Amino acid sequence: MKSLSVKLFAKARDLVGSPTVELPWSDGETVAALKQRLSEQCPDLKPLVPRLLVAVNNNYAADDCVLKTTDEVACFPPVSGG
Amino acid sequence: MKSLSVKLFAKARDLVGSPTVELPWSDGETVAALKQRLSEQCPDLKPLVPRLLVAVNNNYAADDCVLKTTDEVACFPPVSGG
């Protein structure tokens, strides 16, 4: 099975304890599946998952967006720059 | 008769050709009288008089404001700073 590399930032990275996480992945799966997978594989991240934003190739992605293992995928909490 | 010293600025000063003008003045006369006097004594200023602003002691003054010869009085066109 292929794997999807997911970058993590800010509190998401701190909770997981790593700047990236590798998830088993089948082409055709969506952002919603990614969030489900993250909750299972990283229990410490679970409380933050409902608020996580997902970015695909530098754009925000909705729950029904399909992810390929070649995509650049990132997960992070609501932004607080400025 | 006493006289009122009136500072002029910008186009008003250019039209009169002097930074101040001395007007014969009786205590109790108003800003409206000042404008009338300016039109008579300085014909070149007459077209600008309807638009002139009058300041008394660093505050804008309305036509019914009474001027004393000890006041600091200035006349100038609408401002255009900034």
Next chain:
Amino acid sequence: MVCVCLVFGSWTLVFLINTTMISLTHEPIDYHSLTEAVRSPQSGAVVLFLGTVRELTAGRQTVALDYEGYPEMARAKLEELEQAARSRWPIDKVAIVHRLGHLELGDISVAVAVSCPHRKQAFEAGQFLIDELKVSVPIWKRENWADGSTEWVHPGGEMTKGEIDGAKG
């Protein structure tokens, strides 16, 4: 804000004085110092406005502007504006400087810097200060057009021919 305390025996009088940083200058405006002067750890937001000499005004080409002021009254009006802004927004510090004299294209004619706890306040206060400055502070500009002519700018536009003829008649 400066706090001055006078102690008389067992009495203490406390004065809170808003430090005004308002000036007119014939030198180029140092907006960097102006901005530094309003920064503070109490304020998360600083807004600086610069007015600069623009090349085109209503399609006509400017080569320079001359600014003239009525200095005592201009300073008094600027201090009134500062107080008016402070009564509407929780302003930490304000600094305003207007340049007078001969300005070339691109030169800075006016700088307004304001600091507030939050950004919306700072934007609103900064815009209020420059908007009001332009309508109430006795300063005037004279255009130096590219064709060599000069012209005092005053809102309401040039005198109409009727007004000029009326004056001559």
Next chain:
Amino acid sequence: MVCVCLVFGSWTLVFLINTTMISLTHEPIDYHSLTEAVRSPQSGAVVLFLGTVRELTAGRQTVALDYEGYPEMARAKLEELEQAARSRWPIDKVAIVHRLGHLELGDISVAVAVSCPHRKQAFEAGQFLIDELKVSVPIWKRENWADGSTEWVHPGGEMTKGEIDGAKG
């Protein structure tokens, strides 16, 4: 705006390129250079916004902030914001820089400079850019409170006890 002309025999291709001045930095922000970069004789108005580290947030005392970013996406989003602003206001030049890393009280975390022909446009565009930056650009701050604790800031506030317990259960 930069104009690039390619001439092929009797054909000339003209490209108008908006020069982007967008960056992330770990060094102190030089807002003076940033402001100079947006000044131009075509624009009568420059607005600069500075966000600085404030001592008090909702009554709690901050001693420092740490900023983290997702740099590639942050730059892409800032460029999108610039284009969105240019589509709404006649902007001459824009420069935006956000600092990352450890910032002390009073340090500048973000600077946005914009020049436009007229002041209302410059104020509106500047406020739009910082407002949108704060909701869409992937940068995060972590508070270093005076009591020694640290806390990631993310809108929507801290996780509720229920959410945390739910995760543990």
